[in-house]
Amino acid sequence: MAAFLLRRLAGHAVLAVLAASLAYLLAAAALDPRADFEDRAPRPPASAIDAELSRLNLNDRTPVLRRYRTWAGGVARGDFGRTWQGEPVNAEMWRRTWVSLRLLLPGAVLGCVLGVLLGAYAAVRHGRAADRAITFASYLLLAVPVFVLAALLQIAASEVNDLAGVRVFEWVGESSPGAGEGAFGALGGFGDRLRHLLLPTVTVALAQLALYVRYQRGTMLDVLNADFVRTARAKGLRWRSALLRHGLRTAMIPMTTYFAYTSGLLLLGAMFTEKIFGWHGLGEWLIDSITRGDVNVVAAVNCLAAGCVLLAGLVSDVVNGFLDPRVRVGAA
């Protein structure tokens, strides 16, 4: 198993390097940081702009491959260069990664688990009212873009707040200023953070859940009438335990592959979620950097995203190998 994972990791590393390089070259070719410097008032002299751009490795008069070499050399040493303002990219990136993780992780886990359970349940109740309700809801969620969903949730939350007379839901930023200094001290601060997390988590979870429900329902339907579930019942297992012990695990195997691909979608979706809920995470940073023409930041975020997707791929391989003994043998 370890050898198999190492080989997979090596394969993934090659892909990550390719993806990151392409992202840098695209960003360096398409974005125009010079325009931003020239728009400053007062407009700095051309020689100063050139010097500043060269210092930040953003000068479009330097051949793109030389800039790439400089950038790649830095990345190899673990240095992603400097932002447009001259700050190191690394420090800001790690800070924002942590923010994004706090925002996305609960929603992603919740969406995944609930999606699998609801999908399996819908399959078991195939054709009945519960199945149809779940199917309808998941299609509805799939049809609604993340930003619309978030806006709708905000409207609903403000209605609830008005009705309750207290601010049950908060949806701007990560915390309210001064929440940690109330009567409950640090605990109050934590509660306030949770309150802020509620709505974004629901948004992320719902968007994730809809897809998981569709896929899990499909795979579960396949095993519902599988011969081995019938064998389990012939052994004396009741229908429900035959499905849980023999059906569900087999039905989850294809989902592991799917997990890797949704994690990419998750990061993309985060841009909207962060913008709408005012979290200063990676997604928001990426959008802002693209509008500013901040090549190094765009490349760094893309690099991280590529790493994340491939890491998720590795995790899915591990889970797949854990769930499905056939894979272990095939890969050895």
Added chain:
Amino acid sequence: MNVLEVRGLNVTYAPDVRAVRGVGFDVAPGEVLGIVGESGSGKSAVALATLGLLPPGARVRGSVRLRGRELLGRPDAELSRVRGRDLAMVFQDPLSALTPVHTVGDQIAETIRVHAGATRAAARARAAELLELVGIPDAPRRARAYPHEFSGGMRQRVMIAMAIANDPVAIVADEPTTSLDVTIQAQVLDVLRTAKEATGAAIVLITHDLGVVAGFADRVMVMYAGRAVESGPVDEVYRRPRMPYTIGLLQSLPRIDGTARGARRIEGAPPDATEPAAGCPFAPRCPVSVPDCADAEPEPALTGPSGHLVACVNTVATADPARVFPAPDRLPVPARPPREERRVVLEVNELVRHHPLYRGTLIKRRVGTVHAVDGIGFDVREGESLGLVGESGCGKTSALMEILRLARPQGGRVSVFGKDTSDLSKGRRKALRRDIQVVFQDPFTSLDPRMRVADILAEPLVTHGVPPERTRERVEKLLELVGLDPAHACRYPHGLSGGQRQRVGIARALALEPRLLLLDEPVAALDVSVQAGVIDLLEELRARLGLAYLFVAHDLAVVRRIADRVAVMYHGRIVEIGSAPEVYGSPAHPYTRALLDAVPLPDPGRERHRRRVPLQGDPPDPASPPRGCRFRPRCPRYASFPDDASRSPCDAQDPVSRPLSGAVRRDQSVACHYPLLPGEGVR
């Protein structure tokens, strides 16, 4: 005292498919009841209804009593306490019937723990014991393996171990050996016999194979269109069948002893289960039907000794089974010059087809070679049919496909009508394809579902530039040639029965008037009563059109019926080749002998008294041929040698094929260091 009593069982699938209609039977402890029927006869529905495992939406009426207790209508919770403990089941396909993600030991242990509440360790130990009982070597270690690490025969042993885990009083086995090779089938039937003796359980054996029932069952029940049409003691039913359907089945069956050459056959196909029955469902296919048959469905009535029940109006006509079906018109055997004087249409020399085995995702490494075809040679002459037989994985289909490629093989030489395929130009190759055509195994997947029959038949003609006005005429001719109605031309394949589809497949192959047909298991996917018709058609076409056949099949009886010459393949090699009567009559290779031994005969008396030593072990891994003779690890002759000196040629050298000599063996070659003498090893 009967353990299992079924009365008036009716199963209806949604929306209105009446799968089983009023079936009843009893089984006593230690007794084996064989239920025989073709696909769609309702035999599997009987099995599932007995265990209460019918899919949701199926309606069931009647009574199923296990030791006097009614099972039908009880809730799932109560039934689950009976299932797996008192009443167990063995399913058909052991690959899909075992959960892929749990070890086999755990799956057996689960059966024990669900009912007996044993500790995990105790259940595991018992699982290992059970695996030992069903003949899995090194059981404690193998119990920790997953189903995909077992061969088909071994998986079926696991299924049987699971079924007998709680000492059931009755076991229902639904086609337990259908997906297995004959050699493995013999092994598994032995295990089932052991299991029966160990538990004393009553067994209901459901199968389509009359040979399996003959050797294994005490009583037999024949099902047709959801009804039990005949039942009684095996000897009685096989010797004096009284229902025309049973008579037809028994008489149309190809046999390895060759006695059924030019056998009778049942015309037509089984009825559609959605149409309500009016009168006897077999009447449209019955040669002795009388007007009374259309009045009402006949009820089973006692017609012979020891409870021989027959559901037939006209039992007077069936008193002599031999006279029920008219003897077929003997095909005029065309006067052919002796074999040596006929032209060679296909010659294969030292043909090799290896598949590389790769591992790795990004960087592929070659880790081995599958020796699918490893140097085979034979020739097929004008008007002759050569049968290629062997267990699954022996390379017989690979050989066929390699010939069909008409390209330069990896090794060796293929020449068709005297033309070497390795240096054909593109145009010449296409032209040559007119003369060599193929019929595939599965008529359900080898015809494009979106094309009408007429278009399917016209396609080869259009491809080869036959003018459209002649195409239509030719399509009509072809339909007539294979015994189909002209009205079938505008149907889609799904509107045809299995036998009709295979006839379309044959007609398509014949469209370009080829001289050589390659047939890949052409009747394996068809029901017994339909098989005979297609085999007859192939024989007739060969006689009328002077075709030559290269015929791949795993069913030795079918090959015996249609082949003039036989080549037996093992592990990518031809181990024995010769004229069919000689190879079947006096096999010279121990493998041929073992294959023939493993085929069950549809004759209870002979089958029961045959002393048979089943071939041990599984078909070999084609990626790792053993040193020396490839059959050595499974060879009963090699195993019986007392000293190393006589074994040394087998260890050292892979034997080459050489012709045998003798009065009876004029056309027979064998690749064995110690070929069997005529009459030797016959049991």
